[in-house]
Amino acid sequence: MAIHHFDILRYLLNDEAVTIQATSFRPSWSWFKGNPHADAAMTFSKGVHVHYRGRWAGKGKKTTWNGDIRLVGERGAIELIDDQVLLYQGEQDIPEEIPLIKTPTSDRMISLDSFIQAIKEDTVPPTSIEDNIKSLQLTWAAIESSKTGERVHL
Template identity: 25%
Template sequence: MSTLKVAVIGCGSIARHRHLVEYNAHAGVEITAVCDIVGERANEMAEKYNSRSYTSYEELLANESVDAVSVCLPNALHAPVSIAALNAGCHVLCEKPMATSREEAKEMIEAAEKNNKKLMIAHNQRFVSSHVKARKLIESGEVGKIYSFRTAFGHGGPEGWSVDGKESWFFKKDEAFIGAMGDLGVHKADLLRYLLGEEFVEVAGFVETSAKEGTDVDDNAVCVLKTESGTIGTLAASWSYTAKEDNSTIIYGENAILRLEDDPDYSLVVQYKNGEIVKYELGQIQSNDDGGQKNTHVIENFVQSIVDDTVPPISGEEGKKSLEVILAALESSESKQITSVK
């Protein structure tokens, strides 16, 4: 196969710690160009990965002949830059949440179809070993009917992760659009859809700002979700878990309870109704902390879908469905009513 030429637009933390590292580790990929509005950041990454540096994504798309682009920008820029890249003839891997509205998400999907290019959304939770194993156990019928679930994704906030710290775009509504729900909640909405194998139809959301001063985006949210078949459970997303990150999911089934990323030593613990307990050591979930899994498998899946000309595992349609759960939670919180997922 010929080498896939890629560009990374946005040189913040997600690009530095995930996209660029994983592209660089992939034998079939060449990082051709990088772009960041802050010239020093772009230059630093360009030097590190022996690529060309830009401060304007329009210039990059006009001047470079690249096969694929990673969009690692503030949420409000995901749709316009992804659409521009697709229209320039590039496959696109876009960070989550894919857009700030259903309309934007639809426009991204349409741009991909019109240009016959791949659009993948970087929901990495589907590729975590414990989650893959849990889905197989559910699909096989071993767990039986799913009665309920609860999932949480929380940490102390993006200031410890973002290159801009407390000044990060994560805290600015015009750039972020949404806070912890967009940063963390959408990951879990996507994971639950993947694990349960069905869509959510109703959401009751409590979405608040309680932990971070001086921000107008949410930092604490709890949602009750209902699936097509009537299974109900909870999703929590928070930037207020100050002492320790929580990235756990528990599935309550007819024959067993699955505890995912809930035990410090075993990434999946299956507690069967008959008293049997099976513990799986499947490697730690990816984390910003030391010791977390470093390869998210997002890049390799994206590249593989281009090489094999297959639908990416998290297509634009999939990303849109997960986004719609979060949008419904926001609408529910504002209206104080249970909201249908569109």
């Protein structure tokens, strides 16, 4: 699942990760064979640091498919929590809800339509393998790091 979140991070930051250090573990109650929990620290080429936590066998409140994302900067923060976007700016830290764009079809249908248009128009679709391979590389690096305990440079 992390690969999708890595895609979102790369898209939102418009940048690529240069290092990742990850750990993973399997809680005793997990129904998975492998390690369904992971924590990772990433550094992106423009200096942004990201802390990622993923849980497949967690207890309590579940997150949506998109996960929960919080971007914090000098002038405020943006959060995607429970598929709601909140903007925090100013000193009061009072959130302003930002409405998401409603689409007439599902995200899968939009992806399929983009793929068909790319074939018809001989263009590169927005979700091409040339781009997605970078998220896959980041995922493999996270797995390597969690096995070795070392920071991986991409």
